[in-house]
Amino acid sequence: MSSPAHEQIPLDFGAEVRDALHEGRPVVALESNVITHGLPYPDNAATARKVEAAVRSGGAVPATIAVEGGRIVVGMSDADIDRFASTPGIPKVSSRDLPVVLAQGGMGALTVASSVVAAELAGIPFFSSAGIGGVHRGAERTMDVSSDLIQFTRSKVAVVCAGAKKILDLGLTLEYLETQCVPVVSYRSDDFPAFYCVSSGFRSPLRLDDDEVIARSIENHWALGNHSGFLVTTPVRPQDAIDGDEVDAALAEALRAAERDGIRGQAITKYLMRAVDRATEGRSSKANMAVLVSTAEVGGRLAAAHAAYRKGVHGS
Numbered sequence: 224m225s226s227p228a229h230e231q232i233p234l235d236f237g238a239e240v241r242d243a244l245h246e247g248r249p250v251v252a253l254e255s256n257v258i259t260h261g262l263p264y265p266d267n268a269a270t271a272r273k274v275e276a277a278v279r280s281g282g283a284v285p286a287t288i289a290v291e292g293g294r295i296v297v298g299m300s301d302a303d304i305d306r307f308a309s310t311p312g313i314p315k316v317s318s319r320d321l322p323v324v325l326a327q328g329g330m331g332a333l334t335v336a337s338s339v340v341a342a343e344l345a346g347i348p349f350f351s352s353a354g355i356g357g358v359h360r361g362a363e364r365t366m367d368v369s370s371d372l373i374q375f376t377r378s379k380v381a382v383v384c385a386g387a388k389k390i391l392d393l394g395l396t397l398e399y400l401e402t403q404c405v406p407v408v409s410y411r412s413d414d415f416p417a418f419y420c421v422s423s424g425f426r427s428p429l430r431l432d433d434d435e436v437i438a439r440s441i442e443n444h445w446a447l448g449n450h451s452g453f454l455v456t457t458p459v460r461p462q463d464a465i466d467g468d469e470v471d472a473a474l475a476e477a478l479r480a481a482e483r484d485g486i487r488g489q490a491i492t493k494y495l496m497r498a499v500d501r502a503t504e505g506r507s508s509k510a511n512m513a514v515l516v517s518t519a520e521v522g523g524r525l526a527a528a529h530a531a532y533r534k535g536v537h538g539s
């Protein structure tokens with residue numbers, strides 16, 4: 224049963240997404256913040272379209288989510304994507320910003336956290352993005368923990384990702400998810416991946432290789448009464464990856480420079496990413512686009528397996 228508040232948020236479904244949800248066909252929710260804040264125009268628009276195509280080739284319908292005119296758009300059109308990709312200054316909207324941006328009526332680009340909120344409202348049980356937010360390095364002093372992690376403890380949406388970037392403290396990120404009882408399963412690999420690196424150096428708590436077992440595990444998680452997410456990781460393809468040691472070396476240097484120059488808070492992520500980009504001579508941004516696409520393909524495939532499993536169980 225839906226809560227009364229649920230009914231009051233206007234959702235604008237793309238026709239294809241609405242039909243798919245009606246028929247119990249697989250849909251994968253996708254974030255829009257990566258379009259507006261992750262990559263420059265026109266790479267961002269081209270990548271967003273490739274990500275949608277990858278979800279389709281995995282066997283599901285893509286639903287890229289944003290906010291505009293006081294409504295949540297669930298399934299942006301190509302024209303929407305191009306407009307968001309090319310309009311400067313669209314705010315990054317996380318979970319806590321969502322009520323205000325909806326009330327104000329402007330455009331908003333949704334992070335992983337707010338996309339998961341929207342996906343649950345829309346009845347989409349799957350979300351995919353290459354890099355999730357996590358616990359930042361130095362969080363014991365700064366308390367900088369991405370609200371993506373907190374949202375995973377509150378929304379019943381399975382998240383397919385390529386882990387998180389090495390600029391974060393991935394050990395603490397895994398600890399947080401364990402403490403909060405959010406399952407972390409690596410799909411067909413042993414390690415927790417690190418975005419454009421195949422491995423973070425941390426072993427994954429769980430490994431599953433079978434799509435249907437993953438689908439059943441997700442349903443079990445919810446059947447057990449957990450009102451929370453389920454993380455499935457899939458690593459970047461080796462041919463697209465950047466060597467972890469190379470990233471570590473670039474990061475160590477960048478972290479020293481950041482400390483020296485007093486860079487912190489909101490500014491730190493972009494600063495570190497730029498430094499890694501320079502050190503890898505632009506290869507990291509190529510790897511960035513590749514991992515967004517390959518993760519989406521796996522997201523589509525697992526969403527398809529999940530929808531098929533639900534149909535089998537409920538016989539609809």
Ligand code: PSU
Nearest residue numbers: 256257261334335336354355356369370
């Ligand atoms: N990680 C990436 N690229 C990104 C983000 C994370 O590799 O673009 C974005 C996502 O939208 C994610 C958000 O939800 O940053 C997390 O931001 P914060 O750490 O401020 O919660």
Ligand code: MN
Nearest residue numbers: 367368369370
């Ligand atoms: Mn933060």
